Amino acid sequence: MNKVILMGRLTKDPDIRWTSGEESKCVGRFTIAVDRRGVKEGQQAADFISCVAFGKTAEFCEKYAKKGTKFVVEGRIQTGSYTNQNNIKVYTTDVLIESMEFAESKKASGGSSAPEPKVDDKGFMNIPEGLEEELPFV
Numbered sequence: 400m401n402k403v404i405l406m407g408r409l410t411k412d413p414d415i416r417w418t419s420g421e422e423s424k425c426v427g428r429f430t431i432a433v434d435r436r437g438v439k440e441g442q443q444a445a446d447f448i449s450c451v452a453f454g455k456t457a458e459f460c461e462k463y464a465k466k467g468t469k470f471v472v473e474g475r476i477q478t479g480s481y482t483n484q485n486n487i488k489v490y491t492t493d494v495l496i497e498s499m500e501f502a503e504s505k506k507a508s509g510g511s512s513a514p515e516p517k518v519d520d521k522g523f524m525n526i527p528e529g530l531e532e533e534l535p536f537v
Contacts, residue, residue: 401475403494405448406502407431408469413452415461427457429464431472450474452496459499469502 413429429452432445450472452460464470474496483489 402473403476404471404473405431405433405494406469406471407433407445407448409464409466410447411466413457413460413464415457424454425457425461427452427460427464429460431470448494449492450494450496452499456496456499463501464499470499471502472496472499474498 408431410430410432413427415425415427418424418426429450430447431450432447434445435443438444472494474494477493477495479491479493481489481491
């Protein structure tokens with residue numbers, strides 16, 4: 400079984416590209432910094448994991464993923480290799496993202512201080528009319 404679950408912060412805004420052809424598909428590449436446990440003085444405190452997302456997940460990245468945002472990503476590891484311009488074989492390891500979600504609120508991450516949503520007495524949030532197009536999950 401090849402399954403990876405990581406939680407970390409984006410090191411920079413994702414690199415988003417679209418494939419060419421009749422059915423263009425979104426591809427997003429990004430790196431997340433994942434904190435190491437039990438780090439001793441002088442040791443590296445985080446691992447920097449290369450990730451690739453496709454389709455709707457990549458489109459979600461394009462719209463919502465920004466440098467410093469904390470995400471939980473789930474996917475699988477894929478290795479590969481290629482020969483570079485200097486005729487040297489380069490080995491790669493990426494996490495192919497199958498799903499991702501925010502790991503903290505905007506408020507906790509220092510994002511904009513938008514007012515808290517109004518919640519009714521049953522605990523449901525009221526969503527304004529016409530907002531469906533902006534939601535990543537409908």
